[in-house]
Amino acid sequence: MEETPKAGKEPLPPEFFNSPGKDPHGWNAALRAGCPVHKIDHPPGAEAYVVADYATALKAFTDPRLSKRVEAAPQWFQEQLRDASPVLIKNMITADPPDHTRLRKLVTKAFTPRRMELLRPRIQQITDDLIDEFPESGTVDLMKFAYSLPMRVISEFLRVPDHDRPQVQADVVMLSEAPYPDEERNRLLRVASDKIEQYLLDLLAERRKDLGDDLVSVLIRAADEDDVFTEDELVSTLVLLIIAGHKTTANLIGNGTQALLQHPDQLELLVRDPSLAESAVEEFLRFEAPVFRGTLRIATEDITLNGVDIAKESFVHLLLSSANRDPEAFENPDRLDITRTPNKHFAFGHGAHFCAGAPLSRVEGSIAFPTMLRRLRGLRLAVRPDELEWIFDNSTSRGLATLPISYDARLPR
Structure with missing residues (x-):
């Protein structure tokens, strides 16, 4: 879609999610300026709504009437998900308390801040190893690095053998974009789902x-100590961690780099003061959220959000990228400011379902950006910004297909 449609009374088309054109932020701004809770035809044919403003999204994150359980969805959608990939729907992301509490406890024992900090030296080493593979100067696709870094980290964290990693990555990427609109890709999805389930078992x-x-x-x-987790739940949790552990961080690196290279003042500031890396990561997450909308939420009863009546079994999509640029919540929201504080963005969600892998992604980002800027002298975009191709697949993520960058010299680690 080449133009940014106006927010009106008609439901937003499915293209709002999967083909929003060159200016998705402008579309979001139009929604916020009108009625920020708006009907959308996604999933196609379903009763569904988007929430575009920060204040309503903040309340919705903790509204117990909005369920994450697949069983709360219409029957046809439940059947579609179970048929496409049953391994995806048995973890904490599709659960409400008390099941969510139980399943999240399993993950939080692994993703402690202390454990993440202990990984820092190894993440630095992996980052430098990958940059060592770059040519001494010239042009590369940075998205290859962006995907390789978190995949290598999460694979080591899981102790997945080197020779298994390419196939594991291919299978989980296939799963991360489910379900597909065509039967052939859904058939391939079921094959990938069966393969990764057996591999993890x-x-x-x-x-x-x-x-x-x-x-x-x-x-x-943790599972054996508590004796309250099934083997299916363990497998589903591992799939979730592999998906979240590499795709989100890859988009953080890609989205953040392209934003930084289009704002020379912020680039110079970070080059001059690498201690701003953690603050810069938070701003990249806000400015170009790697996950543009929240995962599954279903109304369990008739509710009203910001004056809009929403019927039971309706889908409610929280627009994280829109809330993150709401002028009611952020000063000069369309300006990249790596010193921004406070920065209470929704890139990792909010409340009980706040991303458990956020500490790992933040550590990876805080290492990747200053290392790239230190070692790749004269780093710049190799194409015009309007030539970059953004991917809005059937998942909730938003990232770049490729990110061609040029540099004058690759410096030693």
Whole structure:
């Protein structure tokens, strides 16, 4: 879509999510200026709404009438999800308390801030190893680096053997974009789902014979101690962690880099003061959110949000990227400011479902950006910004297909 449609009374088309054109932020601004709770035809044919403003999204995050359970959705959607990939719907992201509390406890034992900080030296080493593979100067697609870094980190965290990683990555990327609008890709999705489920079941069985300090071992110990987790839940949790553990961070690196390279003043500021890296990561997350909308939420009863009546079994999509640029919540929201404080963005969600993997993604980002700027002298975009291709797949993520960058010299680590 080449033009930014106006927010009106008609439902937004599915293209609002999967093909929003060159100016999705302008479309979001039009929604916020009109009625920020607006009908949308997504999933196609369903009763569904978007929430575009910060204040309503903040309340919706903690509204118990908005369920994450697949069972709260219309029957046809439940059947579609279960048919496409049953392994995806047995983890904390599709659960309400008390099941969510139980399943999240399993993950939080692994993603502690202390454990993430202990990973910092290894993440730095992996980052430098990957940059060492760059040519001494010239042009590269930075998205290859952006995907390789978090995938290598999460694979080591899980202790997945090197030779298995490409296939594991391919399968979970396939799962992350489910369900598909066509039967052929849904058939391939079911194949990928069966493959990754069996692989992880075998991995769990092997790891039980050789427990270590990796994430899989931590999850097994936690599950065995509490004796309240099924093997299906363990597998589904691992799939979720692999998806969230690499795709979101890849988009953070890609989205953040392109934003930084289009704002020379902020680029110079970060080059001059690398201690701003953590603050810069938060601003990249706000400015170009790697996850543009929240995951599944279903109204369990008739409710009203910001004066709009929403019927039971309606889908409610929280527009994170729109809320993150709401002028009622952020001063000069369309300006990139790596020193912004406070910066209470929704890039990782909010409330009980706040992303458990956020500490790992933040550590990776705080290492990747200053390392790139330190080692790639003269870093710049190799194409015009309007030539960049943004991917809005069927998942909730938003990132770049490629990110061609040029530099004058690759400096030693």
